Amino acid sequence: MLFHVRMDVRIPHDFPPEAGATLKATEKQRSQELQRAGTWRHLWRIAGQYSNISIFDVSGPQELHDILSTLPLFPFMEITVSPLCRHPSSIREDDK
Amino acid sequence: MLFHVRMDVRIPHDFPPEAGATLKATEKQRSQELQRAGTWRHLWRIAGQYSNISIFDVSGPQELHDILSTLPLFPFMEITVSPLCRHPSSIREDDK
Amino acid sequence: MLFHVRMDVRIPHDFPPEAGATLKATEKQRSQELQRAGTWRHLWRIAGQYSNISIFDVSGPQELHDILSTLPLFPFMEITVSPLCRHPSSIREDDK
Amino acid sequence: MLFHVRMDVRIPHDFPPEAGATLKATEKQRSQELQRAGTWRHLWRIAGQYSNISIFDVSGPQELHDILSTLPLFPFMEITVSPLCRHPSSIREDDK
Amino acid sequence: MLFHVRMDVRIPHDFPPEAGATLKATEKQRSQELQRAGTWRHLWRIAGQYSNISIFDVSGPQELHDILSTLPLFPFMEITVSPLCRHPSSIREDDK
Amino acid sequence: MLFHVRMDVRIPHDFPPEAGATLKATEKQRSQELQRAGTWRHLWRIAGQYSNISIFDVSGPQELHDILSTLPLFPFMEITVSPLCRHPSSIREDDK
Amino acid sequence: MLFHVRMDVRIPHDFPPEAGATLKATEKQRSQELQRAGTWRHLWRIAGQYSNISIFDVSGPQELHDILSTLPLFPFMEITVSPLCRHPSSIREDDK
Amino acid sequence: MLFHVRMDVRIPHDFPPEAGATLKATEKQRSQELQRAGTWRHLWRIAGQYSNISIFDVSGPQELHDILSTLPLFPFMEITVSPLCRHPSSIREDDK
Amino acid sequence: MLFHVRMDVRIPHDFPPEAGATLKATEKQRSQELQRAGTWRHLWRIAGQYSNISIFDVSGPQELHDILSTLPLFPFMEITVSPLCRHPSSIREDDK
Amino acid sequence: MLFHVRMDVRIPHDFPPEAGATLKATEKQRSQELQRAGTWRHLWRIAGQYSNISIFDVSGPQELHDILSTLPLFPFMEITVSPLCRHPSSIREDDK
Known part of the structure; x- marks a missing residue:
């Protein structure tokens, strides 16, 4: 089943840059594993x-919580979750 | 290019039911035309x-405004638009 | 799986009292069916x-959306949904 | 009598990890004592x-304040309290 | 036990004046009964x-809900409830 | 004349505990002097x-500002002030 | 003593124009009486x-409540009241 | 001098369509006069x-208030005004 | 022309007290110069x-921005600006 | 195509002044390059x-995200983006 998730990242200004870079690299790797597994179905950047x-x-x-709460950047993110379901006007079978 | 749009429908309680049914039927038809054309790429209901x-x-x-502002339910919707772009961690070529 | 739902009822002041009474009676009946079925697991009033x-x-x-959107009072409610999961400190097996 | 409580935990990023781990372990222990005593009747995680x-x-x-204000994580939590009472449509005798 | 309650009254502009006057008179009578009984301990107007x-x-x-929800103006009020308890610095025995 | 005041205390997590304890002790002493003088008429804790x-x-x-702005915890408090006046339905002569 | 008051006027679109004109004329007259009496010390329009x-x-x-609550437009105004006092840097004796 | 203004139009659903059309036509005419005069320097639609x-x-x-408050749609608009001034990094002489 | 300005001061708790005292003394001096010049026409403290x-x-x-942005406490203030104009009911010639 | 962007700068009080000055100088240079290129079409300061x-x-x-996210002050800014389109009443050909 599908969940819409918005993540706003707020890394403190005094966070060590190297530790930050490591977190982001691990986050990217984890994110791509989950995308390849079909679990993280879409991922967009909001412009600006x-x-x-x-x-x-x-x-x-x-499962959603287990994934989100173990993301490397989880302690630095505001997360909003909205459960989705099929829209009666949708023509895409898998948008449910 | 991609835009994320949330639409909250608020039809007044004293709106004539038949006129409402007509609006919704026309909205559905228009929505499906736009989905078939690839313009309305995804459409989900938020549960509840x-x-x-x-x-x-x-x-x-x-083009986005021309589409949204001519939807039959436009006068009854709160609409929020967020421009999207490719996320550097995305593995989907067309999520941009 | 469990979802936390808050419903705030706002019936317009000029809504016909008899129609309102019918809605509420049907809502109560439907709510009790769903409680007996184990689907509507808890139901509390917020004081005041x-x-x-x-x-x-x-x-x-x-299933959640199908239930909520067909409640008789649905057109008159503000609804907020939060997906729940098991808390690692919980001792109740069925609170998940 | 029943109270609905939401707790949002915000531990500062520069809080010493060991002190944090101790706080959380003590919190868990205290929470389970209160659950076993029937005082903390339900405990769910909000997904994400x-x-x-x-x-x-x-x-x-x-009593509610005495419990909440002595939780180890109290200084790091935003807490929202809603007094509950029996819903007239509830079929559960103890949901009051 | 004590509860702090704020009530904001919003009577629609097209509500019949006579019905409004009756509601307010009944509300005043009910409020004074509850004050005399010691249940409605304090009642202040917010200036402006x-x-x-x-x-x-x-x-x-x-009991709080039973009182508030049967006030004649209940359908026209926004109500906010905060449970109170004794402040450790208070010198008044009955402010609890 | 009466003013309703809500104070939310936010002491930073890295504030020295001893300095904090001193502030709170002085605050309590000052608060009780003002209560005995009849100036700080009521003082309740909001549960949780x-x-x-x-x-x-x-x-x-x-006078209100002179009192509030010299409270030891003033720099650590969010304060909201509402001027009160007599409610036309009140039966207490001194609630004005 | 001084109070800062903001009034936002919201007259419903279907309010009879003549009744509205009468209300506004009476409001203006009352406002000017209070200005001449020195009670309504300043009155500005917020641009736009x-x-x-x-x-x-x-x-x-x-006194403030008695004045505001008897203004002809009171039922159509959102009012925000802030009690003022002398600023320690002010050089105007009467700004208190 | 320059002012940034956002106008959100909210015409009630039961407003007579012909009266609405007349208002909009007059608004457009007035807007274009002010644009030609150089007073209404820019005018954009927010997409959606x-x-x-x-x-x-x-x-x-x-002058700003005189213009805005006499626009035909003024009673149906939420208006937000922000005074602008020259940005120290701007290279446009007339953006002040 | 007149502008209504609200300034909320938020000096961080760990700001050096001497530097803070110097800032406030300079701010007071600057404020009084501007008051004597007639530029800072009124200055009130909000109680509490x-x-x-x-x-x-x-x-x-x-000019408003040049003044506000060079106040010594500017980096520590939330500032809200509202442009004012003459109210049609005002009887004071200079309240414009 | 046009986008309306508001940027609120929040540089932490303990940020090293020299590093801050360098950031601002680079930001100004980058901003002026983009203005000369016609990409950053307008730039105003909000008074106060x-x-x-x-x-x-x-x-x-x-392109918008690539520009904004590489501005030197990006980590210190709250940014709000609104996509714009031609207003049907606009007389300026290039305001689209």
């Missing part, structure tokens, strides 16, 4: 923001 | 809300 | 508000 | 958030 | 607002 | 919050 | 808004 | 909104 | 807040 | 704020 909008395809809130 | 989250693929803000 | 806080146990966002 | 939603069964606001 | 701030002394959220 | 709701009886905004 | 910012010089919250 | 963002070049807040 | 409400009489947004 | 309002003329959200 250090934020993304994502669509996750998971077995439920538990 | 009379709202949708959509991804539009248009030539720019002008 | 025409609002409730509920816990639903459903198969996913689609 | 470092937050919980809880139902407390206490003798009144004083 | 059609609003009051009140302190209720009740047996719990259920 | 490091916050109080207070009623002050002062000669005007100037 | 159907709103004013005013300074009242009254004996306390009670 | 019945809203505009405008830059006015006027002699001061009084 | 480390905030002021001020009326400035300047030649336009540019 | 450390904020600007800008109009960008870019090929789409991707």
Whole structure:
């Protein structure tokens, strides 16, 4: 089932740059694993923001939380979750 | 280019039901034409809300506005638009 | 899986009282069916508000939306949905 | 009597990790004592958030405050309290 | 136990004046009964607002809700409830 | 004349504990002097919050400000002030 | 003593124009009486808004409320009151 | 001098369509006169909104208010005004 | 022309007290010069807040910005500016 | 195509002044290059704020994000983006 997730990243200004770079590299790697697995179905950047909008395809809130809460940047993100379902006017079978 | 759009529908309680049904039927038809054309790329319902989250693929803000402002339900919707761009960690070529 | 739902009821002041009474009676009946089925697991009133806080146990966002959007009072409610999962400190097996 | 409590945890990024781990372990222990005593009746994680939603069964606001304000993580939490009462449509005798 | 309640009154502009006057007179009568009974312990007007701030002394959220939800102006009020308890610096024995 | 004051205390996590304890002790002493003088008429804790709701009886905004701005915890408090007046339905002569 | 008051006027679109004109004329007359009496010390329009910012010089919250709540447009105004006092850097003796 | 103005138009659903059409036609005419006069320097539509963002070049807040408050759609608009001045990094002489 | 300005001062808790005292003394001196020049026409303290409400009489947004942005406390203030104009009901010639 | 961008700058109080001065100088240089290229079409200061309002003329959200996210002050700015399009009442051919 699908969940719409917005993540706003707020890394403190005094966070050590090298530690930050490591976090971001690990985050990217993890994100791409999840994309390849089909779990992180879409990932967009919001123009002008250090934020993304994502669509996750998971077995439920538990799997979603397990994924989000173990992302390397989780302690530095504001996260908003909206459960999605099929829109009656949608023509795409898999948008559900 | 892609735009993320959230639409919250608020039809007044005293709106004539038949006129409302006609509006919704025309809205559905228009939405499906735009989906088939590839312009309205994704369309999801937010669970528990009379709202949708959509991804539009248009030539720019002008085409987006022309589409949204001529939707039959436009006068009854709160609309929020976020321009999207490619996320550097995305592995999907067309999510841009 | 569990979803936390808050419903704030706003019936317009000029809504016909009899139609309102019918809606509420049907809503109560439907709510009790869903409680007996185990789907609407908890239902509380917030003191001083025409609002409730509920816990639903459903198969996913689609079933949740199908239930909420067909409640008789749906057109008159502001609804907020939060997906829940098991808290690592919880000792109750079924609070997940 | 029942109170609905939402706790959002915000531990500063520069808080010493060991002190943090101790706080969380003590919090978990205290939380489970209160759950076993029937005082902390429900405890859920909100998916994607470092937050919980809880139902407390206490003798009144004083006991609730004494419990919440002595939780180890209290200085790091935003807390929202809503007093609950029995919903007229509820079929559960103990949801009051 | 004590609850702090703020009530903001919003009577629609097209509400029949006579019905409004009746509601207000009944509300005043009910409010004074509850004050004499010691249940509605304090009642103040906020300067410049059609609003009051009140302190209720009740047996719990259920009694509070039963009182508030049966006030004649209840359908026209925004109500905010905050449970109170004794402040450790208070010198008044009954402010609890 | 009466003023309703809400104070939310936010002491930074890295504030020296001893300095904090001294501030709180002085604050308590000052608060009790003002209560004994009849100036700080009521003082309640909001359950679950490091916050109080207070009623002050002062000669005007100037005296109120002189009192609040010299409280030891003033630099660490969010303060909201609402001027009160007699409610036409109140039966308490001194609630004005 | 001085109070800062902001008034935002919201007359419903379907309010009878003649009744509206009468209300506004009476409001203007009352406002000018109070200005001449020195009670309504300043009155400014906020550019682009159907709103004013005013300074009242009254004996306390009670007089302020009696004035504001009997203004002809009171039922159609959002009012925000801030009690003022002398600023320690002010050089104007009467700005208190 | 320049002012940034955002106007959000909210015409009630039950407003007579012909009266609405007349208002909009007059608004357009008035807007174009002011644009030709150089007073209404820029006028953009926000994509997806019945809203505009405008830059006015006027002699001061009084002229701005006289213009805005006599626009035919003024009673149906939420207006936000921000006074602008020259940015120290700007290279355009007339952006002041 | 007149501008209404609200300034909320937020000096960080770890700011060196001597540097803070110097800033405040310079701010006071600058404020009084501008008051004597007639530019800073009114200056009030909001009771219970480390905030002021001020009326400035300047030649336009540019002069206002030059004044506000060079105040010693500018980096520590939240500032809100509202352009004012003459109210049609005002009887004071200079309140424009 | 045009985008309306508001940038609010928030440089932490403990940021090294020299590093800050370097950032600002580089930001100014970059801003002027983009203005000369016609990409950063307008740039205004909001009076009383450390904020600007800008109009960008870019090929789409991707170019806009590439520009904004590489501005030297990007990590210290709150940015709000609104896509613009031609207003049907505009008489300026290039305001689109």
